[in-house]
Amino acid sequence: MANNEKKKGLKLYGAPWYVTIIACLLILSAMFSGALGTDMPSTFALMLAIGIPLNEIGKRLPIWNKYIGGGILLAFIGTSVIGTYNLIPETYTSSIDNFTSEINFLSFYIVVLITGSVLSLERKVLVKSFAGYFPAILGGLVGAMLLAILGGLFFGITPGEAITHYTLPIMGGGNGGGAIPLSEVYAGITGEGSEVYYSFAIIILTVGNIFAIFGAALLNKLGDAFPKLTGDGKTLIRGAEENDLADEDYTPSLGDVAAGLLIALGAYTVGLLFSNVLLPEIFGFPIHELAYMVIFVVILCALGVVPLNVRMGAKRLQSFFTKHLTLLIMVGVGVDLDLNELLAAVTLPNIVVALFIIIGAVVGSGLVGYLVGFYPIDTAVTAGLCMANRGGSGDLAVLGAANRMGLMAYAQLSSRLGGAIILVIASVLFSILL
Template sequence: MTTTTDKKGLRLFSMPWWFALAAILIIYVATYLEVLSTDMGGIMALMLAIAIPLNEIGKRIPIWNKYVGGGLVLTFLGTSALVQWNLIPESYVESMDVFMSDTNFLTFFIIVLITGSVLSLDRDILLKSFAGYVPAILGGVIGAGILGSLAGLVFGVNPAMIMLQYVLPVMGGGNGAGAIPLSQIYADVTGGSSDSYYAFAIVILTIANIFAIISGALLNSLGEKKPSWTGDKKTLLRNSTFDVSDDVNYKVTMGDIGAGLFLTVAAYTFGRLMSKSILPEIFGAPIHQLAYMILFVVVLAATGVVPKSIRMGAKKLQSFTTTNLTILIMVGVGADMDLGEFVAALTPQNAIIALFIVVGAIIGSALVGYLVGFYPIDAAITAGLCMANRGGSGDLAVLGAADRMDLIAYAQLSSRLGGAIILILGSFAFSFMM
């Protein structure tokens, strides 16, 4: 992902520009002759060949690079456009979907980031920030409900319908953990059609997801102008510093990275064990495996039982992953979004209501976040925008645009635990407001 200009000349993805372009050209030729393999090696080659030039262009477009999200957002939207215009052979688009969903590289990417980011935090900061996080999430939900309802009144939509059909799907933690189970709850409680509810919910959620990504980039720019409103982009808690000199000076070995990888997949397995077997629901709401994983890693970090060598190995693995593979994820996420469907659904009413919901989530989470001791911008991005997007893939797009990938653990709490809270609220709301 790194592009630099030094005495050796322009470099793309840490390569001399001519070397990188030659590799990209070879991959394009193989793709359009349809001799590129559809296994992991071939698909990663194609995804990087798409991502590297788009990312470079996005970082160089004036205004776009500062206020819309730069290279990562152009990679996301550009890939979606390439798919929409059939410029990528269908077999490779399908293989990207298999790579992201069936092989589930997206989840692997997320769990690496979670483990490395949590284990690198000071334990006192970690505990204090997680303790105030649920109130910040609820502040975002309340803010989204208030502003969304105000926008609905302009179009003659009553607040109850705004909450049920707009706010709940947007703030529900994405598609699989939010819109789909919400549609089933809607059908079970009201006797209505789950398909009709879902069809509308996914449209609103997709629109809000785009606004959330752009808002992440704008909040990052605001943080550069108002540095007192944000921290080091790695923690939420205000006025908290800790000495990292020992960590910086520690020489990480290949064995440490391997140990960090093993801890990562073991923690993920623990989360899946809890969510699928031991305690799949709490108060009737399903708890996602990543939510359990986050809590498990937090406990490990807070108790100090993980040796420094493993912590530093997990952090180094996270650094490699975010530096080199984030643009690959943006290609996969972009290929999955139907740009044509999004444009068709972008009516003035839907767009304005969705925008107000996203702004409400920003304001509510920022205000409550500040009251519990968080930086308002970082609280707005994680507890607000990462509730108002499309779950795991949306979290990565928002954090990428906001240049805050180290806050992935908080973002995932929004999508997973926050999404569970919305399902519980939805169960009551459908009963009393329909």
Template sequence: MSSLKLDGFRPFGLSWPLCLGFILIVFAGVVTGSLSTDLAGGFAFMLALGIVCNEIGERIPVWNSYIGGGLVLAFVVSAYLFTNKYIPAAYEDSVRMIMDKADFLSFFIVFLICGSVLGLEKKLLLRSFAGYLPAIFGGLIGASILGIAGGLLFGVSPKLVLLNYVLPIMGGGNGAGAVPLSQIYESVTGDKAANYYTFAIAVLTIANIFAILTAALLDQVGKRKPSWTGDGSSLIRAGIEMDAEKEDRIPSIKEMGGAFFLGVGLYAAGNLLGKALLPTVFGVEIHPFAWMIILVTILAMLGVVPQETKAAAKRLTSFMSSCLVLIIMVGVGADTDLNELANAITLSNVVMAFLIVVGAILGSAVVGQLVGFYPIDSAITASLCMANRGGSGDLAVLGASHRMGLIAYAQLSSRLGGGIVLILGSLLFGTFGK
């Protein structure tokens, strides 16, 4: 019986002897120092570690259903190994080169945005984005209400709950949220930015873990309540199919190349607008990814992208989200300091962060239901993708909930939603912070 099971066991699409053989070769290369530390060597190491964790995590009872399965295990194991310096320094630097200097995270997100938006039918696309802003505000309101309720339990005033907990957690991440919030705090209050940032990043780190775990739980709720969730690519309950999925023909290699260039071209256009031509609109900074989403949405609405290119973009997105996501999860884990997380864990911080995340979920789910969204998908994107550590947190949340097709909405939460929080932060610091 066991031999029959092994015969059908194909990790990462390979026969198990071939996959296991190359995993052992890669690990031997790390131990001996013979594995290169360039892009190819770094990918080999991150994939080998990710594949092992993914195969184990998908087979651990309870973990595979309620904690997030193999992707979350890859994140946790990587965080443990890198925090405790069990990875040789040369390969730690290799991973950081891929994630930081090469910015593989942005490269990954580019193609997920392009394929997920182009894969939506025009009417569905318009209705989705029109109702998304209310869903974001629903999450902010829900987070504030439960956050203030939690503050009453620990003797924390409502204004401190909003300033020190809700704002950094719902700010869309670290670089786009906690860092600029701390700068706004300093400019408005006169106190040092570091004093605010130290606490902000602590509660944000705790909330990020809760966001990933609750995303996995919501995925299980969706399996038990199918009417509450869609196909992982659409928010609207109307059931309109995606154009790209209607294309039965497998895209050619050239069409895949065209979709690739379309993705990086749109990213270049987003950077041109976000960094040179229109970095701010009415005083609000617009992130290049937000501009990219706007541009690809305009192309999709105008119908100027050929159907075969849409299908190729969708297929490219599927490859990135099903295969290369393991590289992302290992890289995100490598960037997570478990000691920093442990130092931030106090009863009040944990409970407050948890209540804010739950409040955000409920708020976005209720408003999402009212505007015609699937409540679970609305909660995952409009709330959990704000209550995490930005781009890397988005991918961890979507990976744990198996909804990579919703990356465009996740980025709207992190970028545009985060911008809304910065505006609210300016107002709240000016009112209560002095």
């Protein structure tokens, strides 16, 4: 009797299990029959119908659920398998990709998470955490370079090549903000075609991205085993959890949530204004709108000009997105991962050197983070692995695998401003080492 009651009480994605299963089957049936459209509601429905089963399987799969990454990571990998091997009609994989990138639900998700995570911090904690963050980024970069040189020695790769061709692409902030501009800097300094550098940079970046995602899942498990090494997933500073805005201080209304959304979209607009019109470049290097947005939201929080009810509304909205829409994001970024491209990059030197770089980024950023008063695991995830992934989509995959979506603002600083720092460093190192 008790078992029957337990089965009746089982819920999937917030609904009774049979309701969720029937809904997913109906959506998938509509897709395979061609009745499902490619508009936003149809695509939204399909992403849930794919993501929910994968997530539930991943949460229950032995070994995978405890040691590899659980449901969120299986949703990411499973969707990449579906997309790579055309297990559903290409029309629908294209609609998922378009919804994530062209319609840009990806950026909308990031905008909400940045605003909620920053505005939920007290001003003193905010200032301290961002002041110590860039030393942690540099610590991760130095660690990655040192271990890249060490790994390269096993394969006859020179220290200069280990840094310029392996470390910089992986730590450069992704493809659009990293590998592509890096290849242009390379071409300008060496006189060779940019494609010479880019063709290898994108390969090693892809390998590093996968290691970063799995590394995040392992760090999450390490945090479970050693709680003193990690915080609450919202701030980096050790012992600062009590300074977070507590839910019991104020219960936000739906109007407060709407106001939080307005602040988020307004801050993003300011980022666009600076990135496209007012100050698109600093010292000749482009600054991404999300980097400007982070800076603007940090200033708003530091000045204390956003009322408590709006801050709590932004936090409540972020909480909803983190708990219930992360699954959509993992499906969206997963369908964009071409496993054939990844398999083509699987050579022993690439694997070993990329793995050494990821380990160096984790150790370097975590160590410096600890020295400046941060939790080493949270710092390693954001200042280390979010520097070593594939930009915005990589940030989401890494934070999802690490179960730390509340650290999105720091992750974006790594990918956006950290990527710009890499471009500056690359322009010097290319001249010296090539």
